[in-house]
Amino acid sequence: MMYERVIAKVADTVGLDKDLVNKVYRAYWKAVKEHIEELPLKEDLSEEDFNKLRPNVNIPSLGKLYVTYDRYKRIKKQNLIINEFKEKKNAAH
16 A cells, blocks of 8 residues: 555544644654664674663564664674775775
8 A cells, every 4th residue: 555545544544634643653753763863873882781772672563673782793893894995995096
């Protein structure tokens, strides 16, 4: 279904205005996005500090969006390698 049709169907089902349903839906995902962006994941965190962050979001009927410490460290290492490669490439020009 197209987004607008889904919003209209939900609005009809719950008896609310389509604009209100749309705003609530977008606000929900905005809150999830802001929570993730506020996490200091660009810093070099210890496992203890990482676990204190609560970098997981549980979305009812969809599931949990999460990242493990091991995955965090692998992504940090991958980004470091990519940045080093870009620096070498730029220095060669």
